[in-house]
Amino acid sequence: MKAITYISHIDELESLDTSxxxxxxxxxxxxxxxxxxxxxxxxxxxxxxKAQKVKYTLEWDILMTESRFKMYREQFKxxxxxxxxxxxxxxxxxxxxxxxxxENLSIDLLLDTGGHHNIKAIKVWxxxxxxxxxxxxxxxxxxSNVVKEFCQExxxxxxxxxxxxxxxxxxxxxxxxxxSPLYTDEDLEEFENNGKYxxxxxxxxxxxxxxxxxxxxxxxxxxxxxKDQYLLEYLDEIEECGVDxxxxxxxxxxxxxxxxxxxTISLCENFNKEEAKEFKNQYPNSTTRxxxxxxxxxxxxxxxxxxxxxxxxxxxxxxxxxxxxKSHIAILVKGMRxxxxxxxxxxxxxxxxxxxxxxxxxxxxxxxxxxxxxxDVKTGExxxxxxxxxxxxxxxxxxx
Amino acid sequence: xxxxxxxxxxxxxxxxxxxxEKLKVAISYGADAVxxxxxxxxxxxxxxxxxxxxxxEGVEFAHAHGSCVYVVLNSFFHDxxxxxxxxxxxELDAVKIDAVIxxxxxxxxxxxxxxxxxxxxxxxxxxxxxxxxxxWKKLGVTxxxxxxxxxxxDAKMIKEEAGVEIEMFVHGSMCMAYSGNCVIxxxxxxxxxxxxxxxxxxxxxxxxxxxxxxxxSYFMSSKDLxxxxxxxxxxxxxxxxxxxxxxxxxxxxxxxxxxVYSQALAYYKEHGNFLSEDLLKWEEELTKxxxxxxxxxSLVEEADESSIYNDREHEEKTYRAIGKVAQVVKDxxxxxxxxxxxxxxxxxxxxxxxxxxxxxxxxHIKNLAGQDFSRTRPGALFKIPYVDGVDINNLVRARVTx
Numbered sequence: 001m002k003a004i005t006y007i008s009h010i011d012e013l014e015s016l017d018t019s020x021x022x023x024x025x026x027x028x029x030x031x032x033x034x035x036x037x038x039x040x041x042x043x044x045x046x047x048x049x050k051a052q053k054v055k056y057t058l059e060w061d062i063l064m065t066e067s068r069f070k071m072y073r074e075q076f077k078x079x080x081x082x083x084x085x086x087x088x089x090x091x092x093x094x095x096x097x098x099x100x101x102x103e104n105l106s107i108d109l110l111l112d113t114g115g116h117h118n119i120k121a122i123k124v125w126x127x128x129x130x131x132x133x134x135x136x137x138x139x140x141x142x143x144s145n146v147v148k149e150f151c152q153e154x155x156x157x158x159x160x161x162x163x164x165x166x167x168x169x170x171x172x173x174x175x176x177x178x179x180s181p182l183y184t185d186e187d188l189e190e191f192e193n194n195g196k197y198x199x200x201x202x203x204x205x206x207x208x209x210x211x212x213x214x215x216x217x218x219x220x221x222x223x224x225x226x227k228d229q230y231l232l233e234y235l236d237e238i239e240e241c242g243v244d245x246x247x248x249x250x251x252x253x254x255x256x257x258x259x260x261x262x263x264t265i266s267l268c269e270n271f272n273k274e275e276a277k278e279f280k281n282q283y284p285n286s287t288t289r290x291x292x293x294x295x296x297x298x299x300x301x302x303x304x305x306x307x308x309x310x311x312x313x314x315x316x317x318x319x320x321x322x323x324x325x326k327s328h329i330a331i332l333v334k335g336m337r338x339x340x341x342x343x344x345x346x347x348x349x350x351x352x353x354x355x356x357x358x359x360x361x362x363x364x365x366x367x368x369x370x371x372x373x374x375x376d377v378k379t380g381e382x383x384x385x386x387x388x389x390x391x392x393x394x395x396x397x398x399x400x
Numbered sequence: 401x402x403x404x405x406x407x408x409x410x411x412x413x414x415x416x417x418x419x420x421e422k423l424k425v426a427i428s429y430g431a432d433a434v435x436x437x438x439x440x441x442x443x444x445x446x447x448x449x450x451x452x453x454x455x456x457e458g459v460e461f462a463h464a465h466g467s468c469v470y471v472v473l474n475s476f477f478h479d480x481x482x483x484x485x486x487x488x489x490x491e492l493d494a495v496k497i498d499a500v501i502x503x504x505x506x507x508x509x510x511x512x513x514x515x516x517x518x519x520x521x522x523x524x525x526x527x528x529x530x531x532x533x534x535x536w537k538k539l540g541v542t543x544x545x546x547x548x549x550x551x552x553x554d555a556k557m558i559k560e561e562a563g564v565e566i567e568m569f570v571h572g573s574m575c576m577a578y579s580g581n582c583v584i585x586x587x588x589x590x591x592x593x594x595x596x597x598x599x600x601x602x603x604x605x606x607x608x609x610x611x612x613x614x615x616x617s618y619f620m621s622s623k624d625l626x627x628x629x630x631x632x633x634x635x636x637x638x639x640x641x642x643x644x645x646x647x648x649x650x651x652x653x654x655x656x657x658x659x660v661y662s663q664a665l666a667y668y669k670e671h672g673n674f675l676s677e678d679l680l681k682w683e684e685e686l687t688k689x690x691x692x693x694x695x696x697x698s699l700v701e702e703a704d705e706s707s708i709y710n711d712r713e714h715e716e717k718t719y720r721a722i723g724k725v726a727q728v729v730k731d732x733x734x735x736x737x738x739x740x741x742x743x744x745x746x747x748x749x750x751x752x753x754x755x756x757x758x759x760x761x762x763x764h765i766k767n768l769a770g771q772d773f774s775r776t777r778p779g780a781l782f783k784i785p786y787v788d789g790v791d792i793n794n795l796v797r798a799r800v801t802x
Contacts, residue, residue, distance in 0.1 A: 063578055065547075065698075066529040066554035092525075093532035114525065114580050115476035115504030115594075124505040124539065141586065170600070173581045175549055178619045182608060200611075202619075209588050214608070223620075225587050290587075291441040295478070297592035304446040305595070310439070313453035321726065321737060322781035327769040330781055332726065334420075334457075334566050351404075353697075367599030369783070370729055382727045382735065384768060392794070393779050 001239045002161060003268060005124070005248040005261055007056075008036060013048050015258055020265045022245050023055035023085055029195065030075060031060040033173065034215055034222055036197065036251070046082055055085040061110050062219050063091045066110070073097060080105070085135050099129065106134040112164070117142060119153050126157055135160040135201040135245070140169065140229055141291045144237055151242035160244040165232060166264055167249030168213065169225035169290065179216040213252065230287030232267055239271075255286050309354045309394045317343055320351070320395040321382070328367065328384040331397050333377050343383065344376035348400035351391055360400060361388045408672055410665040411634055411642045414470070414567065415658045419448045423458045423469075425724070425793050427653040428753045433468035434458070435501060441473040441481070443524070444647055445596030452488075456495040466670065468498035473511075474522035476580070476594040477504045489515050489625025493718065503580060506537065512540040520567065523547055524580035524594065529554070531560035543567055545643065548574055549698050552630065556637035565640040570630075571657055571686075572645025574622035574697055574707075576602050605712065617764060623709040626694035628682055631664055632674050633700075650739075652721035653689045655795045659751065660685045684746035688719040722748055723797040727780055733783040734760070735768070736776075736796055743775035750793045751788070760787050 003020035007013060018024070026042050027035030037045070041064045049056045058079070064072055069091075086106040089095045090113070098105055107129050116123050116139055126133055136154055137163055137215035138147060151161050179198050180188060191198045197217050205211040213224040231238060231246075238246060248264050250257040260283065267276055280287055291297070311319070315335075345366055351359040366374050367384040377383045415431035417423035423434050436458065437449040438794070450458065455471065462469045471492055475481070485507070492500065493515045500517050502508050511517055520543040521527055521536050528547045537546060543565035546555055552568070558568040575582065582593055584601040591597025602620040618620035627634070627642070634642060644657050660682045667676050695707040720740050727735035734750075742748060744765055749757040765773045765781040776782045 028515070046485075063526055063547075064529055065550050066557055067551070069529040069531070091532060092535045093529040096531040096535040113583075115506065116483065117448060117476055118504070120481065120482070120504045120506030120510060121477070121504055121546065122506075124509050128538065139613075141583070149479075169587065171582065171584045171587060172577045172620070174577045174620075176576065176703050176707070177705070178576070178708065179608065181708065182615050182617050182619060187610075198610075201609045202606040203609070204601070204606045206604040207588055211609075223584070286450070288587075295592075297565070297586050297590055297597065298595055300589075300591050301445040301595075301597060304591075307450070310448060311451055311454070313451045314486045318455070322768055324767055324771075324780075325771050330768055369727055369735055370732060371770065 001235075001243060001268065002245050003265055004246055006251050007045055008251050010041070010045050010048055011052065012258070013045065013052060016261060017265070018054045020268070023057050024049065025059050025088070026056055027059045027251075029218065031058065031062060031072065033061050033170075033219055034217065035059060036195070043080075043082075045140075050083065056083075057086045057088055057108060058082075058084045059088045060094055061088060061090040061113075063173070064093065065175070069093055088137070095125075095129065099132065105132070107132050108135040108137060108162070109133065110137045112137050112139045113170075117146075120151055122150065126154075126159065132323055133157075133159050135162055137162045137247070138243075140164050141273065141295055141297075143295050144234070144292055147243065148241040155242055161242070162245040162247055163231075163238060163243045164229055164249060165231055165235065165238065165246040166215060166260070167247065168252055169227070169229050169288075170222060171212070171225055172223035173220065175220035178221040179214060206230055220345070225288070227286040227288040228283070229290050230280055231281060231289060232264060232279060233273055233291055234289070234292060234389045235267055235276065236271050236273070253284055306354055308352060308356055311396050315350070315398040315400075317349065317397040317399055319392055320391060320397065323391055323393060324387070327371060328387055329360070329391055330369075330382060330384050333379050333381050333383055335379065340378060341376045342379040342381075349385075350398045350400045351388065352396045352398065353390065353392060354394045355392075357390060359388055359390055361385070364381065408669045409635070410668055412468070413658065413661050413665060413726055414641050414643045415654055416572075416644055416647040416649065417458065417469075417654065418444070418649070420450065420454045420458055420649050421649075421793075422654040424461055425547050425651045425795070426658045427462055427465050427467045428791075428793055429655045429658040429751075430666070430753070431658040431660075433470060433498070433641070434462060435470040435643075435647070436586050437472045438492075440484065440488065441475050441477075443472065443474055443594070443596045443598070447648055452491050452495065455492070455497065459495050459497055459506060463496070463765055469499050470499045470501050470520060472501045472522065473507060473729055474501055474503040474524050475596055476524070476592075478595075481595075482510065485510065486514060487763045489517060493517055493802060499543070501545065505683065508539050508541065518542050521545060523569070526580050528559045530558050533558045533564055537562055537564050543640065547578060548625070549578065549703075552633045552637050552639065552699050552703065555639055559638055559640075566638075567641035567643050568634065568639050568699075569625055569645060570627035570634070570642035570661065571625055573692070574625050574645075574695075576620050578621045587711070603712070618710050618712065619708060621709045621711075622692075622697070623695035623707050624692045625697050625699075626659065626686060627659050627696065627699055628664060628686060630696060630699055631661075631668065635668065650721060651724055652797065654793050655751070656685060656689045659753075689721075690717065719797045720800055722798050724796055725792055725794040727788055728790055728792060729786070731786055733766070734790055735781050735783055737781055739775045739778055741776045741800055742800075747800055748784070749797050749799070750790050751797070752789050753791060753794070755789065758787055758789050
């Protein structure tokens with residue numbers, strides 16, 4: 001298992017022991033969501049990488065509408081031949097463009113967002129990209145057992161895998177400028193000096209989580225989790241899963257970033273769980289292991305609605321739409337399609353209430369809303385039956 | 401389109417159907433197609449999603465009215481979610497739905513391999529450009545619901561160069577994030593936003609702190625989309641389908657929006673333009689449903705700060721939704737399924753499917769047992785005086801008076 005990290009300044013190439021990395025990522029302001037490198041800085045780093053025989057990959061992870069994409073395609077053409085070991089792509093348009101226009105470029109697929117929580121989805125991309133596919137960047141929403149299954153399958157295709165073990169978790173991505181409208185021209189001037197790179201923290205009274213890091217730049221607005229992904233305690237498990245590259249993204253830590261990267265590499269080489277746990281206390285930000293051990297983000301779904309007011313198909317007759325105590329229950333008859341008679345005197349009904357009770361009644365009388373008694377009703381009709389206590393509107397009626 | 405008497409082409413009007421009731425209302429008010437969710441695999445876990453029998457009934461109703469039904473399977477699947485998918489899509493095939501709307505490439509492939517269902521790409525996949533559309537087309541997608549960030553001009557290019565059907569949002573609430581790229585709920589609420597658990601954290605008020613000062617703002621909240629004035633542009637661009645957002649919204653919403661846009665498109669079919677005095681009327685109708693302030697978002701140019709909705713909710717209402725007609729007994733009475741109470745002396749507006757509204761002055765109110773009431777209550781049925789020209793499922797509303 002090797003590491004991969006971002007190079008944000010040329011000096012980092014000297015300070016990091018690059019032999020420990022499979023390669024380094026170049027994230028530019030131009031092509032990368034929150035990249036800060038200018039093109040000149042990137043070119044300078046590339047020269048040094050070449051001299052040091054360090055492999056480098058270009059991150060092109062922005063999403064692009066057609067108008068913007070045209071501009072980025074033209075820009076990319078200028079830099080395509082700089083010797084990148086691969087291109088890291090997210091937008092399917094960029095994938096198709098690279099596939100069709102640059103037959104010698106390897107592709108790393110950023111499948112860490114979108115519908116890539118099943119191996120079938122990943123295989124679709126593998127089949128599309130074919131031999132040009134070098135690496136798949138896995139979602140951090142996958143639990144370890146799933147990561148393991150995926151890695152085994154992906155390895156059998158001759159493709160590498162990568163997982164974020166340390167870094168910010170992106171929660172929200174829009175092309176719109178959402179922060180700058182809050183500021184005055186004077187404030188914005190200051191931001192301009194920072195290369196149109198605004199960084200603020202957001203908190204809401206409606207959420208217990210405070211201080212979401214928010215960035216606005218030329219690509220839009222990005223909000224990150226309050227806690228960083230921290231999986232250093234589980235490097236042994238990650239290795240056992242078969243992950244090829246672990247990604248370390250500590251660009252937001254500024255001065256502390258070098259020591260964090262060094263410590264991560266040291267833990268990679270000589271893993272010690274206790275040390276990794278202890279290091280978490282020294283890590284500058286709050287941390288989370290996210291969904292690495294279990295992803296239960298669907299368990300609350302059953303509480304989102306009252307299943308009892310959802311109809312079952314079997315024996316369904318209709319829904320109670322009106323109740324007048326000691327008088328009637330009105331049922332809008334909906335069930336028993338394609339039959340002339342949907343409900344008749346003598347039928348027995350099971351009534352399933354929204355609060356979970358079940359009542360049973362035999363129909364002795366069917367009354368239309370104009371007071372006329374009838375022996376049977378068709379689907380689509382509104383019919384009154386004698387009142388049954390404990391029944392409320394939205395009760396479902398089924399033939400017993 | 402459904403009306404064969406005029407030959408001018410107009411896009412399909414695609415309305416939300418959160419329930420069988422809303423499906424019938426939307427189609428009755430002119431929607432050419434509806435989209436709905438089954439009890440699994442959609443992005444609205446809290447909605448009254450359809451059983452397979454309800455889908456069957458909905459399809460029969462829609463097809464009888466010349467309309468189509470699309471079923472959303474647009475959640476991002478985990479492996480376990482495939483359990484039961486085969487049965488479900490085969491049932492959908494059997495009840496003759498017109499297409500499925502899917503975002504997950506694994507699901508697209510699975511459906512293509514196992515059924516003959518037509519596949520539309522969900523906006524969740526954030527398809528934004530020509531090359532992306534070409535790639536999705538290779539996977540068997542016949543229609544693409546473009547990301548909301550795409551302008552009509554870009555959409556035209558995508559349609560022409562990729563050679564796929566294009567669907568765009570014309571009306572309703574907006575995700576501020578690239579759809580499918582927001583996981584706030586996953587981490588803050590433990591609810592996967594891309595499997596139906598979105599908690600709408602983007603609608604919260606946030607305190608923004610840059611280290612020097614703090615500002616309060618609803619900075620991630622978008623105004624609602626309204627594209628009524630851009631219908632000519634959609635037609636000129638050849639956009640195949642115009643989609644209205646809002647499966648969780650009321651029958652009043654589904655019906656009113658379907659009515660307004662279908663009337664506008666029908667006007668175009670007859671006259672070849674939208675130079676109608678009715679345009680102001682249509683716009684006014686769109687203000688009568690609950691909504692946030694309207695924006696054209698990114699349809700013409702990139703959305704800017706004017707598209708941010710700096711408020712929690714819009715409570716200013718000129719009309720209130722009374723309910724809908726549950727039964728009409730000719731020359732005797734009309735039964736109203738009441739959602740918002742009204743009383744004797746009020747004037748109600750009933751909206752026929754193909755005509756301007758009918759006014760009813762409430763001279764008496766009776767419950768279904770025939771007892772007199774001076775005021776109704778929500779969640780019950782009441783009889784009001786009969787007026788001509790009213791059908792079951794007509795919407796009923798009342799002007800708000802202060």
